[in-house]
Amino acid sequence: MSKNITIDGKTIPFEDGQTIMDAAMAADIYIPHLCHQPEFTPHGSCKLCTIKVNGRNCTACTFPAMAGQEVLSETQELIDDRKKITQMLFVEGNHFCPACEKTGNCQLQAVAYHLNMLDDHFTHFYPSREMDASHADVMIDHNRCIFCTLCVRASQQKDGKDVFAISGRGINRHLIINSESGLLKDTDLDATDQAAHICPTGAILIKRTGYQVPIGERIYDHKEIDQVSLETEHHQHGE
Amino acid sequence: MKQFIQDLAETNRYQATNLLRILREVQARFHYIPEEAIEQIAGLLNISRTQIISVVDFYSFFHSTPRGQYELLISDSITDHMLGKQSIIDYLSDKLNVAVGEVREDGVVSLDNTSCTGMCDQGPAGLVNGYALTRLDRPRIDQITDLINQQKPLDQWPAELFLVEDNIRRPTLLLDQPIQPGAALKALFERGGSETLAEITQSGLRGRGGAGYHTAWKWHLCYEGPEEDAFCDIDAQKQQQRYIVCNADEGEPGTFKDRVLLNSYAHQVFEGMTLCAGIIGAQQGFLYLRGEYLHLCDKLQSVLEERRQAGLLGNNILKEGLNFDIEICLGAGAYICGEESALIESLEGKMGIPRNRPPYPVTQGYLGKPTVVNNVETFMAAASIAINGGDWFASVGTEKSKGTKILSICGDCSRPGIYEYPFGTSIQTVLNDCGASDVLGIQIGGPSGTFISNHEFDRKLAFEDLATGGSFIVFNKSRNILDIVNNFTHFFAHESCGFCTPCRVGTALLKKQLDKIIGGHGSAGDVVVLEELCQLVKSYSHCGLGQTAANPILTTLERYPDLYQSRLKEISYEPGFDLDGALETARRMANRNDAGAHLAQIEANEHE
Ligand SMILES: Cc1cc2nc3c(=O)[nH]c(=O)nc-3n(C[C@H](O)[C@H](O)[C@H](O)COP(=O)(O)O)c2cc1C
Ligand code: SF4
Ligand code: FES
Numbered sequence: 001m002s003k004n005i006t007i008d009g010k011t012i013p014f015e016d017g018q019t020i021m022d023a024a025m026a027a028d029i030y031i032p033h034l035c036h037q038p039e040f041t042p043h044g045s046c047k048l049c050t051i052k053v054n055g056r057n058c059t060a061c062t063f064p065a066m067a068g069q070e071v072l073s074e075t076q077e078l079i080d081d082r083k084k085i086t087q088m089l090f091v092e093g094n095h096f097c098p099a100c101e102k103t104g105n106c107q108l109q110a111v112a113y114h115l116n117m118l119d120d121h122f123t124h125f126y127p128s129r130e131m132d133a134s135h136a137d138v139m140i141d142h143n144r145c146i147f148c149t150l151c152v153r154a155s156q157q158k159d160g161k162d163v164f165a166i167s168g169r170g171i172n173r174h175l176i177i178n179s180e181s182g183l184l185k186d187t188d189l190d191a192t193d194q195a196a197h198i199c200p201t202g203a204i205l206i207k208r209t210g211y212q213v214p215i216g217e218r219i220y221d222h223k224e225i226d227q228v229s230l231e232t233e234h235h236q237h238g239e
Numbered sequence: 240m241k242q243f244i245q246d247l248a249e250t251n252r253y254q255a256t257n258l259l260r261i262l263r264e265v266q267a268r269f270h271y272i273p274e275e276a277i278e279q280i281a282g283l284l285n286i287s288r289t290q291i292i293s294v295v296d297f298y299s300f301f302h303s304t305p306r307g308q309y310e311l312l313i314s315d316s317i318t319d320h321m322l323g324k325q326s327i328i329d330y331l332s333d334k335l336n337v338a339v340g341e342v343r344e345d346g347v348v349s350l351d352n353t354s355c356t357g358m359c360d361q362g363p364a365g366l367v368n369g370y371a372l373t374r375l376d377r378p379r380i381d382q383i384t385d386l387i388n389q390q391k392p393l394d395q396w397p398a399e400l401f402l403v404e405d406n407i408r409r410p411t412l413l414l415d416q417p418i419q420p421g422a423a424l425k426a427l428f429e430r431g432g433s434e435t436l437a438e439i440t441q442s443g444l445r446g447r448g449g450a451g452y453h454t455a456w457k458w459h460l461c462y463e464g465p466e467e468d469a470f471c472d473i474d475a476q477k478q479q480q481r482y483i484v485c486n487a488d489e490g491e492p493g494t495f496k497d498r499v500l501l502n503s504y505a506h507q508v509f510e511g512m513t514l515c516a517g518i519i520g521a522q523q524g525f526l527y528l529r530g531e532y533l534h535l536c537d538k539l540q541s542v543l544e545e546r547r548q549a550g551l552l553g554n555n556i557l558k559e560g561l562n563f564d565i566e567i568c569l570g571a572g573a574y575i576c577g578e579e580s581a582l583i584e585s586l587e588g589k590m591g592i593p594r595n596r597p598p599y600p601v602t603q604g605y606l607g608k609p610t611v612v613n614n615v616e617t618f619m620a621a622a623s624i625a626i627n628g629g630d631w632f633a634s635v636g637t638e639k640s641k642g643t644k645i646l647s648i649c650g651d652c653s654r655p656g657i658y659e660y661p662f663g664t665s666i667q668t669v670l671n672d673c674g675a676s677d678v679l680g681i682q683i684g685g686p687s688g689t690f691i692s693n694h695e696f697d698r699k700l701a702f703e704d705l706a707t708g709g710s711f712i713v714f715n716k717s718r719n720i721l722d723i724v725n726n727f728t729h730f731f732a733h734e735s736c737g738f739c740t741p742c743r744v745g746t747a748l749l750k751k752q753l754d755k756i757i758g759g760h761g762s763a764g765d766v767v768v769l770e771e772l773c774q775l776v777k778s779y780s781h782c783g784l785g786q787t788a789a790n791p792i793l794t795t796l797e798r799y800p801d802l803y804q805s806r807l808k809e810i811s812y813e814p815g816f817d818l819d820g821a822l823e824t825a826r827r828m829a830n831r832n833d834a835g836a837h838l839a840q841i842e843a844n845e846h847e
Contacts, residue, residue: 044595045739047779057778062595084775088744122748122772147737165289167296169573169590171747173737178289180278 003067007051008074014065021049021060024073025233030226031073032082032111034089034200035148036061038233040157043149046089048082048111083115091122092171094129094143095201101210102202104218108146109201110225125171132177135184137191137207144203145175151204155195163189175203243268244276248283255284256606258294258588259571262301263530267368271305290589297590297736299353299572300369300530307342307349309387311335312366313375316355316492317682317726318649318712319362327363327375328352334384348387354574354730355492356531359649359712360406360656368393369533371403401534405499406656409672412635412643413623414659420506421551423514423625428559430625432518439621441629443641448486448577448614449684449708450783451640454621457611460601462519464609482610483512483524483563484586485618488570488577490529491685492730493710495647497615499657501528501535504619505542509565511618513552514625515611516563524565525605527582530572539567574734578782579612580604581736592738593782616645616709636662640701644709648673650682651715660700667696675713680720680798685710686727687787690720690794720799721757721806724791728753731788742785745776749789760817761807769803770796 002013005020007029014023019042024031035046044062051060052072060073072078089095089108097103129142147166155163163184167176179186189196191206198204215221219228247264251257258280265276272295281288295301313319313328328350332339335348342349358364361373367383370393379400386396407414427435440455464479485508489497500508512524528536543565546552554562573591575581581591583605604610613621620642624632633641640662646669649655653674660669670678680692683700684707691698691705698704714723732746752769755761773789773796780786796803819838826836 042595044781047740047781050779059595059781064597081775081779085740085779088740088748091748092744122744123751125747146740147743162287162289165287165293167289167293168737169297170732170735170737171743172296173743176289176292178287180274180288 003065005065005067005069005071007071018065019061020051020053020058020063020065020069020071023065024060025230028230029073030229031060032114032225033061033229034107034111034146035150037150037198040150040153043153046146046148047085050078050082050085052078079115083112083117084121086112086115086117087119087121089146090117090120091124092127093145094126100144100202101205102144104215104221105213106202106220107200107225108144110220110228113220114225129174132184133207135187135189135207138184138189138196139205139207140175140177140184141203141205142175144201146201146203147173147175148200150198150200151175151195154198155189155193158194159190161188161193161195163187163193163195240269240273240276241279244279245283248280253284254588255286255290256586256588258284258286258291259298259585260568262291262294262298263569263571266301269305270308270310271302274303286588293590294588297573298530298570301571305342305346307337307347308390309348310366310368311348311350311383312353312356313350314354314356314358314362314364314366315352315726315730316359316362317723318359318493319355319364320722320726321650321714321718322362324363327377327380330377331380331384334380335387347390353531353572354490354734357489357495357498357529358403359493359495359647361404366531369530370401371531371534372400373403403498403502403534405503407499407503408648408654408656409658409660411659411661412632413620414504414645414657416623417504418507418510418622418626420510420546420549421557423507423510423622424517424551424557424559426625427514427517428557435514435625436518438629439624442620442624442632443629443636444617444620444624444632445640445702446614447616447620447644447708449491449687449706451702451706454613454617457601457613458515458519460599461609461611465598465602479520480523480606480608481519481521482605482608483515483519483521484579484582484605484610484612485512485524485526485565485615486577486579486582486612487526487528487532487615488574488582489532489615490574490577490734491687491708491710492727493647493649493682493685493712494708495649496645496657496709498532498535499647500615500619500645501532501539505539506546507622508615508619509542509546509552511613511620511622512565513556513561513563514622515613515618517556517559517561519609519611521611522562522564524563525586526565526567527576527586528567528569529576530570533569536567536569543567573736574730575736575782575784578784581782582612583610590736592736593784614708637699637701637703639703644700644707646700646707646711647709648711648713650713651675651678651718652713662699662701664700665696666691666698666700666705669700669711670696670713673713675715677715679714679716679718681714682710682712682723682727682791683707685712686730686791687783688790690723690791690798692798720795720802724795725753725757727791728788731784735784735788739779739781739785741776741779742781742788745772745780745785746788748772749776749792753792755817756803756806758817759806759808760820763807763809765807766796766800766803 012027033049042061044059049060132140152164337343363375365372444454445451576585576591580594585591600610732750735746737743
C-alpha cells in the first residue's frame with residue numbers, strides 16, 4: 001500500500017518509517033542538509049533542512065513522513081533563511097576557504113554556493129580555536145567544526161569505536177577527543193575509519209592527501225551540491 | 240579520593256543515570272571535578288570519559304578547575320539588579336578581595352554570577368556552596384566575609400542568613416485548602432482510575448509549566464503508550480514500565496512559586512504524582528529539583544519518608560496494590576533542563592539537550608519508556624481535583640483556562656510574593672493587590688514571555704490572552720527598558736544549550752547586536768538587522784528556549800520602537816565593527832587609556 005505526501009506541489013510516495021528527507025531523496029528531490037547523512041541516525045541540529053509541513057517549520061531529516069502532508073521546501077522565504085543559517089555557521093567559526101585544503105570538496109562551502117551566499121552578513125566571532133596534529137595520519141582543525149556530530153556518529157555506528165564527542169554549552173560547544181590526554185594520537189582512530197572521512201567541512205583531514213586532487217578538479221568545482229547529493233546519497237538511502 | 244569515589248559509585252549502584260548525583264558530590268567535596276575522578280568514574284560506571292567531560296562542561300555548577308572552598312554565586316536576575324545586585328557584588332568582591340569570576344589566591348573563596356536563583360521576592364540573593372542566601376546587604380556581607388575568613392563550616396553559620404520566606408499573600412482555591420495526606424489517593428481508590436481521570440478531564444486542568452497542554456490528555460496518552468503497544472492485551476499494558484516526572488526546575492527568571500509549593504505543600508505535590516501513578520500505572524517517579532533549591536532537599540526527603548511510613552508511598556499503597564516510589568534528582572545549573580525532553584536527558588545522566596520530536600515523552604521518555612512530565616503546580620491541582628471533583632475546579636476561570644493560577648510577583652511592588660488568582664483576572668487587579676504604583680510595564684511569563692506596557696493593564700491572565708508559567712515582574716517608571724531587555728537577552732545566550740545553529744549562534748548574535756545598539760554604536764539599519772535576526776531565531780530554533788529567546792526584543796520593539804531608534808547614530812553608512820572597541824587589547828598592552836588611545840568610530844554628530 002503506497003502513501004503519499006506532496007513537496008512543493010509534487011506528489012511523492014513514502015514508506016512507513018521514512019522521514020521527509022528519506023522520501024524526498026528517494027524521489028530525487030534535494031533538500032539542503034549538513035548534519036545529515038542517510039547512513040546515520042538523524043541529528044536535526046544544523047536546521048538547514050527546515051521545511052514547512054502543513055504550515056509549520058520542521059526539520060526534514062528527523063520529521064516522519066505521514067500521509068497527506070503538504071510540504072514546502074523551495075520557497076523564497078526558506079531559501080533566504082537557509083542562507084542566513086549557513087552564514088551563521090560561517091561567522092561562528094573561522095572558515096577561510098581559499099586557504100583551506102578542503103576547498104572544492106567542502107559541503108559547507110558547496111551549500112553556501114548553492115544558496116547563493118555572497119557574503120557573511122553577520123558579525124564574525126573570530127573564536128580562538130586549536131588544531132590537533134598529534135595523530136600520525138589524521139588532523140583536526142577545530143576552527144572549521146560545525147558540531148554536526150557526523151564524526152561522533154560514524155565512529156560509534158560504523159567504526160565500532162567512540163573517538164569523538166561534542167561538549168560544552170551554547171556558543172562554547174566544541175569537539176572533544178576520547179583519550180586521557182585529549183589528543184587524537186592517543187585514540188584508536190585509524191585513517192581508514194569512516195569517522196576520519198565523514199566531516200562535511202575541513203575540520204577532520206587526512207594528512208598528506210590535501211592536494212592530490214588539484215583545485216579546479218574537485219567535487220563541487222563542476223557540480224552543484226544538489227546533484228552530488230542525489231547521486232551519492234541516493235543509493236545509500238533505504239539500505 | 241579513590242576510596243571516596245569508589246564508595247560514591249557503590250552507593251549509586253554503579254548506574255550511569257546517577258552521574259549528576261555523583262558529580263555533585265565530587266564537586267562539593269573537591270570544589271571541582273578532577274581529571275582522575277573522571278577517569279575513575281568512567282571505569283566504575285562503564286561509560287566513556289567524554290560523556291562525563293561533556294556533562295561537566297555543560298552544567299554551570301560543575302567545574303573542571305578548582306573553585307573556592309566557599310563558592311559564592313550571586314543571582315544575576317533582573318529583579319536582583321533592581322534590588323541593588325551590582326553594588327552588592329562589587330562590595331563583596333572588595334571585602335573578600337576576590338574578582339568576580341575568580342578564585343582568591345589562597346583558594347578559600349571564589350565569586351561569580353549565576354542565573355536567577357528563584358529568590359526574586361527576597362533578593363539580592365546568592366548561593367554559597369549551593370545553599371541559598373537571601374536579602375544580601377552590607378551588614379550581611381560583612382558577616383559572611385568574617386565567616387569565610389575564619390573558615391567557619393557552613394553548618395555553623397547563623398541560620399538567618401539562609402532564611403527563605405514563603406511570602407504567600409493571596410491564597411484561594413488551592414493554597415487555602417491543602418488536602419489531608421492520603422485523601423486524594425483514597426478518593427482515587429473509591430472512585431476508580433478511569434473515573435478519576437474523567438474528573439481531571441472534566442476539570443479542564445492544563446499544564447502550569449507554561450505550555451498549557453491538557454493534563455488529562457497527557458496522562459491518557461502515556462497510559463496508551465507507543466502505538467505499537469496499543470493493540471496488545473490489557474495485561475501487557477499493565478506491565479509496561481512508565482515513569483512520572485515532576486518538573487521542579489523552575490528556571491524562568493522571576494518564577495519562584497514552585498519553591499513555595501515544595502516548601503509548604505510538598506505532601507500534596509507528591510500525592511498528585513502518586514495519583515497519576517495510580518491512574519496510568521507507573522512504579523517510579525522523579526522530582527527533578529533545580530540545583531538552586533538544594534536547601535529544600537532534606538525537608539523533601541523527610542516528607543517522602545513520612546509518606547512511606549504512612550503507607551502513601553512504596554509497596555502496596557493504602558493496601559490497594561499500588562507500588563510507587565519517588566526519588567529526588569537535583570539539577571546542576573541549566574535552565575534548559577526545564578524543557579521536558581532535556582530534563583529527561585539530564586535524569587539519564589547526560590547533557591540537557593532537547594530531543595527530536597516525535598516521539599514525545601508520553602510515548603518514549605525516560606529510558607525510552609512512556610513518561611508523564613508535569614509541573615509542580617499541575618500535580619498539586621490534580622490532587623485537589625481528585626478530592627473535590629472536576630466541576631469544583633472548572634467552575635472557576637475562563638472558558639479555555641479553568642481554575643486558578645499561582646503567580647510569583649516581584650519587582651517594583653510593595654508586597655512581592657505568591658498570589659493565587661482565578662484565570663481571567665485583569666492585570667490591573669493584580670497590580671492593585673501587590674502594591675505597585677507608577678508602573679511602566681510588566682514582564683509576564685518571564686523573559687520567554689511578554690512585556691506589556693501600562694496601556695494594556697485591562698488584559699487578562701489566561702491561556703487565551705496572557706499565558707504565564709507564573710512569573711510576573713513589575714517595573715516602575717524609573718526603570719530603563721533596554722537594560723531589562725539586555726539582561727534577558729544575555730540570559731538566553733548564556734543558557735542556550737548550543738545544539739541547534741539558529742539558537743546557538745543566533746542568541747550570541749542577538750547579544751552582540753543589542754550590545755552594539757545599546758552601546759550607542761548602532762547606525763541606520765541596525766534595528767532592522769536586529770529584528771530580522773529575532774525572526775530567524777524564533778522560527779528555526781529546535782526548542783522553546785530558542786523559539787522564545789527573541790521575545791524580550793520583539794515585544795519591546797513592537798511597543799517602543801523609538802527607544803531603539805534613539806540609540807542609533809545618525810550616519811548614513813554602517814560600520815561593520817566597533818573601531819574603538821577593537822583597540823581595547825592594544826590599549827591594555829600599552830597600558831594606556833588616554834584620549835589619544837581612543838578612536839572615534841565616525842565623525843561625531845555635531846548636529847545632535
Ligand atoms: C527552555 C524551557 C524551560 C522550561 N522550564 C520549565 C520549568 O522550569 N518548569 C516547568 O514546569 N516547565 C518548564 N518548561 C515546560 C516543559 O517543557 C513542559 O512543558 C512542562 O514541564 C509540562 O508540564 P505541564 O504540562 O504541567 O505544564 C520549560 C520549557 C522550555 C522550553
Ligand atoms: S533552541 Fe537553543 S536550547 Fe533549544 S535545542 Fe536549540 S540551541 Fe538548544
Ligand atoms: S540536516 Fe536536518 S537539521 Fe541538519
